[in-house]
Amino acid sequence: MVDLTKFLRGYMMKKTLLVTALTCCLFTTPHLFAQQVTDSNFIEVNKLKYGSELIAVGNINFSLSETISLKPDTVEFSISYLTEGKTPTEASDTNTKNMKALMTYLQQLNIKEQDITTVGYKNYEQLSPEPITSPANQKYQTLITIQTKIPSDQLYAVIKTLDQQGINNLDKVKDTDNTYSFAIKQVADNADTTKQQAEKKYQLISEQLKAQGINQLIIDKYNNQPVSQSTNNIKTYYVENTIKINTKQFDQLGKIIAKAEELKMTINNDFQYSVSDNTKNKAIADAETKLLAKLQEKARRSLSSADYQLGAPQNLSVFNTEINAPIYPINRYAKNDGIMLGAVANSPEQVSIQPPSQYDLTVTMNGNFDILKKISK
Structure with a gap:
């Protein structure tokens, strides 16, 4: 007959050992297993690389x-082309036409399309003054500025003499004692004529003032030049196009530059070698x-x-x-x-x-x- 007490004691001891064994497996086995795998892999790899x-x-x-x-x-550089016109269409059409001519020439030199890149394109307008009259109607002017001393009691007599010659301004020179300034101005169709007319009037006024006791006339300024003409603002339209070329064909650079210059284009100062x-x-x-x-x-x-x-x-x-x-x-x-x-x-x-x-x-x-x-x- 089985002793129940001994049986239960033995059963509990086996259960405790089983739990302990399972716990050890749970906490110890992964590390040991990983280490064994690592060591095994190292040995296998080592054998494959270096033998045994x-x-x-x-x-x-x-x-x-x-x-x-x-x-x-390889060289990379850019070419710019600026065109102008009286209308945006005129400026754009001229630019497009000559840029196409350059592109066709580059293709003839075996420069591929993917090696040509448009890096800049802009259009704008600008106002510039333009004379209303034609150059044939250009006028010239001679201006002589004269200084002289005028006693106070003769001032009005001098003003009357100058007024008779079409001179309406008599200005006192700053920080002087009775020194006055006036100008002789003559306008004519050419420079020589206006010069002669101004000199003739100067001689006439000089003689008339001498008769009044004013003997010293000093020429302060003299010029003979075209008369500034009235102008209109004229609007001009521009288109600027810039392309970048990348090529290995160093022997073709001279030809490319010459063609661009022929088309009135600008070779930019940006050559870059690599x-x-x-x-x-x-x-x-x-x-x-x-x-x-x-x-x-x-x-x-x-x-x-x-x-x-x-x-x-x-x-x-x-x-x-x-x-x-x-x-x-x-x-x-x-x-x-x-x-x-x-x-x-x-x-x-x-x-x-x-x-x-x-x-x-x-x-x-x-x-x-x-x-x-x-x-x-």
Whole structure:
């Protein structure tokens, strides 16, 4: 017969052990399991990388830089075209017509449409004065300003004499004693006639004043010039269009400039040279290969003990710094000076653009390498 007391005591002990075991599994197993998985993964990866005789025991980090000098192969510059007209349509039509002519010429030089960009377009109006009368009706004026001393008792007699000659203004000179000023003004169809008329009137007035006892006449100012004409404000309409050209065809620059000048366009002083992305990427890729070999050699030399070997890089990072981008020509835009890049047929003036000789960028590589050790058997 089963002892109920012993049975219950045994049952409770087994239950306690089961709970304890489950609790240990709950709190301990994930950590131990993760550690086992990590260790297992490391061993498997290590075997895949280095076999069963070597193991990674640490890592080492190094950095190297190299400067690359490249020759610019791309140029970017802009051309502006300003047209005017009596109406907005006239200014716009002229601009469009000649811009199309330039675009057609650029396509003939194999410059693609995507390499030509409109960077500015504006239209505006401006008022400017214009003489009402024609140049044939231009008048000329001679003006002689004279100063003289007039005694107070002769002032009205002098005024009467001047009035007879059509001179209505007699002004006292400031801060003087009885010194007065008057002007002889003559207008005629040409400069010589008005000059002669003014001199004749001066002689006549001089003689009349001498008869009144006034002998000293001083010419203070004299001028002979066209008479300012009445004007109307004339409205003129303008259209300004600016395009930017990007090309590798340095030998065609002279032809492009000559064509733009032929069409009365402006070559802007903004030539900018650079190296194309394809050229830079190829140079950087070549530099990376060389840098990796140098980086590995440098890391290998740092392992002084024969017990250790250099493993594969855990990670590599590469970045580059453009030292002088963008770069501009020494002589941005000059005629008859510098290196000729294109001969312009039938052009009265040769245009030359001098590009910079080199374009520098620095490539830097950082590498983190495994340090290996033989596994003792």
